[in-house]
Amino acid sequence: MRKFIFRILSVGTIPNHIAFIMDGNRRYAKKHNLWADDAAGHKAGFLALTSMLKYCYELGIKCVSIYAFSIDNFKRRPNEVQYVMDLMLEKIQGLLKEESIVQKYGARVYFRGNMTLLTEPIRVAAEKAMVATANNTGMMLFICVAYTSTDEIVHAIQESCNNKWVGIQEANGSIAWNQAIGDEEYQLEEKAIIKLRDIEKHMYMGVAPDPDILIRTSGECRLSNFQLWQTTYCLLYSPAVLWPEIGLRHLVRAVLDFQRHRSYLEKKKKQA
Amino acid sequence: MLFSLSLSISPTTLTSSPRFKFHSCPHVLPPTPKPPPPRLRASSQAHHVILHDNGTVAGAGAPVEENILPAGLRRESMPRHVALVMDGNRRWARIRGLPVGSGYEAGVRSLRSVVELCCKLGIRVLSVFAFSSENWFRPQAEVEFLMELFERGMRDEMGSLLRENIRISVIGDSSKLSRSLQELITRTEETTKTNCGLQLIVAVSYSGQYDIVQACQKIALKVKDGLIEPNDINESLIKQELETNCTEFPYPDLLIRTSGELRISNFLLWQLAYTELFFAQSLWPDFGEVEFLEALQAFQQRQRRYGGRDF
Numbered sequence: 001m002r003k004f005i006f007r008i009l010s011v012g013t014i015p016n017h018i019a020f021i022m023d024g025n026r027r028y029a030k031k032h033n034l035w036a037d038d039a040a041g042h043k044a045g046f047l048a049l050t051s052m053l054k055y056c057y058e059l060g061i062k063c064v065s066i067y068a069f070s071i072d073n074f075k076r077r078p079n080e081v082q083y084v085m086d087l088m089l090e091k092i093q094g095l096l097k098e099e100s101i102v103q104k105y106g107a108r109v110y111f112r113g114n115m116t117l118l119t120e121p122i123r124v125a126a127e128k129a130m131v132a133t134a135n136n137t138g139m140m141l142f143i144c145v146a147y148t149s150t151d152e153i154v155h156a157i158q159e160s161c162n163n164k165w166v167g168i169q170e171a172n173g174s175i176a177w178n179q180a181i182g183d184e185e186y187q188l189e190e191k192a193i194i195k196l197r198d199i200e201k202h203m204y205m206g207v208a209p210d211p212d213i214l215i216r217t218s219g220e221c222r223l224s225n226f227q228l229w230q231t232t233y234c235l236l237y238s239p240a241v242l243w244p245e246i247g248l249r250h251l252v253r254a255v256l257d258f259q260r261h262r263s264y265l266e267k268k269k270k271q272a
Numbered sequence: 273m274l275f276s277l278s279l280s281i282s283p284t285t286l287t288s289s290p291r292f293k294f295h296s297c298p299h300v301l302p303p304t305p306k307p308p309p310p311r312l313r314a315s316s317q318a319h320h321v322i323l324h325d326n327g328t329v330a331g332a333g334a335p336v337e338e339n340i341l342p343a344g345l346r347r348e349s350m351p352r353h354v355a356l357v358m359d360g361n362r363r364w365a366r367i368r369g370l371p372v373g374s375g376y377e378a379g380v381r382s383l384r385s386v387v388e389l390c391c392k393l394g395i396r397v398l399s400v401f402a403f404s405s406e407n408w409f410r411p412q413a414e415v416e417f418l419m420e421l422f423e424r425g426m427r428d429e430m431g432s433l434l435r436e437n438i439r440i441s442v443i444g445d446s447s448k449l450s451r452s453l454q455e456l457i458t459r460t461e462e463t464t465k466t467n468c469g470l471q472l473i474v475a476v477s478y479s480g481q482y483d484i485v486q487a488c489q490k491i492a493l494k495v496k497d498g499l500i501e502p503n504d505i506n507e508s509l510i511k512q513e514l515e516t517n518c519t520e521f522p523y524p525d526l527l528i529r530t531s532g533e534l535r536i537s538n539f540l541l542w543q544l545a546y547t548e549l550f551f552a553q554s555l556w557p558d559f560g561e562v563e564f565l566e567a568l569q570a571f572q573q574r575q576r577r578y579g580g581r582d583f
Binding site for chain 2: 154
């Protein structure tokens with residue numbers, strides 16, 4: 001049945017990149033009285049994630065990004081943060097196993113965010129997973145941890161300035177020479193020191209195409225500092241369902257909506 | 273200030289399966305008309321009253337009547353800053369068999385009515401996406417019409433801006449605007465800068481990415497001049513250099529986009545990190561008091577957690 005649905009969807013354009021804000025794990029735990037375990041909702045959320053990745057793979061989506069842990073989430077209760085970190089370490093180590101979903105779908109994994117905010121075991125595990133999957137040519141899976149868009153932009157600007165710093169110092173050093181040949185060229189260079197492409201080059205998500213659809217579950221309709229730069233023309237889809245309860249029908253609706261709006265999206269991208 | 277952004281999309285897209293979309297997007301207003309809520313009571317003092325978050329009143333010092341807000345709206349959870357993407361003018365005109373210019377003019381009337389509502393409700397800042405960086409690629413005649421409409425509107429509305437105590441700020445790449453328009457903008461900003469009622473921020477020749485790039489360029493010049501090191505660059509520094517530094521409240525609490533389009537389209541990128549997004553199905557010229565109050569009611573029901581606290 002699923003293959004039949006996907007075949008119908010494939011008649012239209014399949015989105016390149018779907019981004020997920022996996023919201024609603026804690027409300028799910030509360031709804032089902034799973035208070036014994038602080039990470040219960042998150043464990044259920046992980047199962048939903050594996051289903052979604054499977055559907056995306058079968059549908060031929062080339063790139064998936066997920067908002068696994070925001071820098072803002074460090075503000076949560078220490079117990080919950082610790083449980084989520086432990087769960088994350090366990091799941092990252094699981095990615096390296098042969099039977100993992102990542103190996104099954106030939107996905108290449110990228111961890112993106114301010115990794116210095118994470119503990120060493122997680123950083124080491126993430127690095128291993130990236131190396132182990134570096135040659136995979138299937139889906140690209142971006143796992144955003146210790147991530148916010150504003151932090152990503154700050155980092156990109158710092159890197160751009162650092163890179164230009166050498167050029168700036170050289171320009172300063174050769175002022176006399178520049179003035180000898182004419183100030184105008186030097187002035188122009190000075191004014192346009194950092195360009196849009198410089199910033200984009202240094203974004204954590206720089207190697208990924210911009211998302212075509214951003215799906216945020218649980219009915220909340222905000223970006224919460226996720227891929228602000230990359231979602232300028234992205235279709236925003238906010239089903240009321242809690243993340244652990246997301247199903248195939250939500251993905252199908254999102255893709256159908258995308259296909260309906262696609263001609264508009266293409267035109268705006270060309271204009272940009 | 274008084275013309276609206278309209279994004280081109282074929283009318284067929286609008287009419288395809290609206291029910292399907294509403295089922296999965298509870299925040300999208302359906303187009304069926306509803307009985308209007310009680311209208312805001314006119315008060316001669318409301319225009320000059322600013323409501324603080326704790327309910328106290330600034331400005332004139334006269335007490336605000338308790339029942340000035342429609343039933344259901346709570347003063348303490350009124351958004352301080354509302355942003356608008358005024359989409360749908362051209363579709364509105366096309367549906368009626370009118371020229372595109374009529375759509376924009378109808379959009380102007382809608383904007384005037386929403387500005388008036390914001391003044392009455394004590395909203396501090398209203399930013400409107402009047403003309404995006406990408407709109408320069410529109411047909412030349414349309415761009416010229418919009419620029420003339422903007423210039424004429426700003427000139428004609430000066431008296432009412434002063435009467436209503438509205439402060440105007442214009443953000444965007446003004447270098448692409450005509451000299452006369454640039455001068456008019458400067459004069460209008462200067463004349464209204466001491467007004468302490470609603471601040472109306474008009475984004476013209478603007479995009480969120482442009483705003484970040486220009487902030488970055490200013491920061492890079494400071495690095496070049498040795499005033500700061502690259503490692504000193506942080507979120508606060510960027511916030512100070514964004515063009516929304518013209519206001520005390522640069523981050524919108526609520527963004528409303530009309531005409532059913534579910535995207536941001538490069539408006540206020542950095543500033544929208546935690547903004548509640550509301551997508552209304554009405555075309556902009558049809559967006560009035562009823563629709564605006566419903567958006568505010570929906571906003572007040574949202575739970576804003578900023579990634580943190582439990583329920």
